Amino acid sequence: xxxxxxxxxxxxxxxxxxxxxxxxxxxxxxxxxxxxxxxxxxxxxxxxxxxxxxxxxxxxxxxxxxxxxxxxxxxxxxxxxxxxxxxxxxxxxxxxxxxxxxxxxxxxxxxxxxxxxxxxxxxxxxxxxxxxxxxxxxxxxxxxxxxxxxxxxxxxxxxxxxxxxxxxxxxxxxxxxxxxxxxxxxxxxxxxxxxxxxxxxxxxxxxxxxxxxxxxxxxxxxxxxxxxxxxxxxxxxxxxxxxxxxxxxxxxxxxxxxxxxxxxxxxxxxxxxxxxxxxxxxxxxxxxxxxxxxx
Amino acid sequence: xxxxxxxxxxxxxxxxxxxxxxxxxxxxxxxxxxxxxxxxxxxxxxxxxxxxxxxxxxxxxxxxxxxxxxxxxxxxxxxxxxxxxxxxxxxxxxxxxxxxxxxxxxxxxxxxxxxxxxxxxxxxxxxxxxxxxxxxxxxxxxxxxxxxxxxxxxxxxxxxxxxxxxxxxxxxxxxxxxxxxxxxxxxxxxxxxxxxxxxxxxxxxxxxxxxxxxxxxxxxxxxxxxxxxxxxxxxxxxxxxxxxxxxxxxxxxxxxxxxxxxxxxxxxxxxxxxxxxxxxxxxxxxxxxxxxxxxxxxxxxxxxxxxxxxxxxxxxxxxxxxxxxxxxxxxxxxxxxxxxxxxxxxxxxxxxxxxxxxxxxxxxxxxxxxxxxxx
Numbered sequence: 001x002x003x004x005x006x007x008x009x010x011x012x013x014x015x016x017x018x019x020x021x022x023x024x025x026x027x028x029x030x031x032x033x034x035x036x037x038x039x040x041x042x043x044x045x046x047x048x049x050x051x052x053x054x055x056x057x058x059x060x061x062x063x064x065x066x067x068x069x070x071x072x073x074x075x076x077x078x079x080x081x082x083x084x085x086x087x088x089x090x091x092x093x094x095x096x097x098x099x100x101x102x103x104x105x106x107x108x109x110x111x112x113x114x115x116x117x118x119x120x121x122x123x124x125x126x127x128x129x130x131x132x133x134x135x136x137x138x139x140x141x142x143x144x145x146x147x148x149x150x151x152x153x154x155x156x157x158x159x160x161x162x163x164x165x166x167x168x169x170x171x172x173x174x175x176x177x178x179x180x181x182x183x184x185x186x187x188x189x190x191x192x193x194x195x196x197x198x199x200x201x202x203x204x205x206x207x208x209x210x211x212x213x214x215x216x217x218x219x220x221x222x223x224x225x226x227x228x229x230x231x232x233x234x235x236x237x238x239x240x241x242x243x244x245x246x247x248x249x250x251x252x253x254x255x256x257x258x259x260x261x262x263x264x265x266x267x268x269x270x271x272x273x274x275x276x277x278x279x280x281x282x283x284x285x286x287x288x289x290x291x292x293x294x295x
Numbered sequence: 296x297x298x299x300x301x302x303x304x305x306x307x308x309x310x311x312x313x314x315x316x317x318x319x320x321x322x323x324x325x326x327x328x329x330x331x332x333x334x335x336x337x338x339x340x341x342x343x344x345x346x347x348x349x350x351x352x353x354x355x356x357x358x359x360x361x362x363x364x365x366x367x368x369x370x371x372x373x374x375x376x377x378x379x380x381x382x383x384x385x386x387x388x389x390x391x392x393x394x395x396x397x398x399x400x401x402x403x404x405x406x407x408x409x410x411x412x413x414x415x416x417x418x419x420x421x422x423x424x425x426x427x428x429x430x431x432x433x434x435x436x437x438x439x440x441x442x443x444x445x446x447x448x449x450x451x452x453x454x455x456x457x458x459x460x461x462x463x464x465x466x467x468x469x470x471x472x473x474x475x476x477x478x479x480x481x482x483x484x485x486x487x488x489x490x491x492x493x494x495x496x497x498x499x500x501x502x503x504x505x506x507x508x509x510x511x512x513x514x515x516x517x518x519x520x521x522x523x524x525x526x527x528x529x530x531x532x533x534x535x536x537x538x539x540x541x542x543x544x545x546x547x548x549x550x551x552x553x554x555x556x557x558x559x560x561x562x563x564x565x566x567x568x569x570x571x572x573x574x575x576x577x578x579x580x581x582x583x584x585x586x587x588x589x590x591x592x593x594x595x596x597x598x599x600x601x602x603x604x605x606x607x608x609x610x611x612x613x614x615x616x617x618x619x620x621x622x623x624x625x626x627x628x629x630x631x632x633x634x635x636x637x638x639x640x641x642x643x644x645x646x647x648x649x650x651x652x653x654x655x656x657x658x659x660x661x662x663x664x665x666x667x668x669x670x
Contacts, residue, residue, distance in 0.1 A: 123553035135548040137541040162534040
């Protein structure tokens with residue numbers, strides 16, 4: 001990190017601390033905003049769920065992301081496509097705090113500066129991420145996997161004294177049904193099929209009740225039927241959640257955008273946005289055809 | 296999304312231990328508190344059922360080792376962090392106890408002076424600063440917990456915060472214990488140099504070498520081990536314990552599920568170090584000596600070996616492993632002293648090749664419980 005960036009960071013932090021002190025002093029109420037502000041809760045008043053501005057990430061001179069700018073609205077389901085190395089996964093790394101960009105801004109809602117938070121704080125603020133390779137806790141049962149993801153106090157003390165209560169058990173049961181793993185609840189997660197692991201991971205995201213879901217190739221390795229069901233699931237989440245889906249499978253993108261011709265698709269190429277528009281538009285875009293679809 | 300209530304079968308049953316395991320724990324308690332004292336103190340030495348003093352001391356020693364193996368299982372078997380420096384925490388606990396025992400010698404040492412012999416030998420006129428509270432039993436017992444705990448906390452804080460993982464972490468812990476060993480070898484450090492502490496005479500003003508005291512220490516050690524086991528069992532059964540296992544299996548997922556792994560790793564690491572410290576403090580009065588060789592890298596690696604031989608991630612396994620390896624060691628070194636090292640080597644190869652789950656895993660397999668069912 002450069003000294004400039006560090007200074008900017010400490011200024012941003014000082015401002016944040018001051019803001020938080022104000023909110024606390026007012027008992028969580030700030031008159032000017034006419035609304036209840038909670039610390040570390042995203043403010044979606046502007047209708048923007050995620051705002052990336054001019055994000056640049058370089059690894060040894062190679063620009064994985066090059067002045068990437070993108071906005072995702074509240075309740076939107078945004079599909080992102082792009083050839084290998086286009087920066088899709090790096091973008092998710094930046095949003096979730098795994099990679100710090102060299103330059104740029106990333107905001108969740110209009111108040112939370114993602115570049116100042118650690119991975120686990122970002123999750124607690126309400127961003128859930130599914131990895132490209134399904135990552136579940138293989139030695140724990142499906143039930144225990146979901147239990148760990150349950151929205152609850154994440155501190156050491158709270159975990160040691162944690163007891164599952166009725167509504168929480170119901171919530172786990174609900175998600176188990178949703179991801180079609182109810183019969184496998186007591187199976188060790190490592191014994192699930194690839195597609196089932198994908199679903200379990202999606203289920204774990206849902207347990208956290210995130211506002212924004214980042215899904216990196218969620219249907220890789222799934223059968224056609226499973227893919228279809230996943231598309232259905234995502235479409236039910238649309239509206240109540242914001243989703244960012246990175247996918248290679250054009251059929252799946254087709255299913256997600258079916259019947260909604262206005263839905264936007266973003267094409268990434270060499271670390272920046274190459275084209276943005278409806279699926280039909282980007283498929284007709286010559287530049288896109290050249291770098292990606294036409295191969 | 297309709298609310299579907301989970302069937303009761305979905306809710307896993309959770310107790311610390313099953314009824315059968317509770318029976319086993321109770322049986323172990325009876326053996327330690329009643330059976331061994333009776334066999335050693337009441338049954339005459341001529342009887343075939345008499346338990347010799349040597350055997351009592353050996354079992355006590357191994358029980359201290361078993362505590363270390365148990366502590367190792369929490370950090371390695373459950374959290375996936377291999378420490379090759381647990382011998383350091385064991386030795387520190389031992390040294391804290393040793394300091395108190397040295398003060399208890401009073402003027403009965405070789406030089407008939409009120410200071411420990413090694414200080415007289417070095418011509419020291421007064422106690423160094425770190426011996427300030429060494430004549431207080433309670434203060435030294437607090438240090439038994441605090442010194443290993445604090446060192447582990449500070450070391451762990453920087454290591455885990457910097458996300459040092461895997462083999463790098465193991466190597467650093469190894470280096471840490473090695474550095475400490477070199478430090479403790481020096482006479483100037485004030486811990487008796489390479490001779491360490493020995494020739495203890497009293498504990499709490501009672502003579503230390505009597506059968507009654509030996510048995511008291513044995514019973515305390517046994518109860519501590521059993522207590523630690525039940526505590527560890529409870530701990531790994533909580534959600535906290537499942538987070539630890541989750542860290543072992545997929546740390547990034549833990550982070551992206553909103554947990555801060557540093558807090559979890561640091562807490563279990565510190566706890567594990569404290570358990571080793573307590574084990575060391577119980578070890579010293581029974582074995583009668585503590586010196587820097589306990590901090591040698593080999594001593595720490597051995598702890599990991601006990602855990603691996605017995606079966607990682609089972610809690611009972613490392614205890615079994617500590618008894619098995621050390622029992623075999625004392626039998627072999629008596630019966631065939633020159634073969635012992637070959638046997639040890641063969642044991643490790645055999646365990647690595649044929650028993651990845653250790654002895655406990657083998658038993659589970661034999662009982663047809665391997666594979667599908669989880670530990």
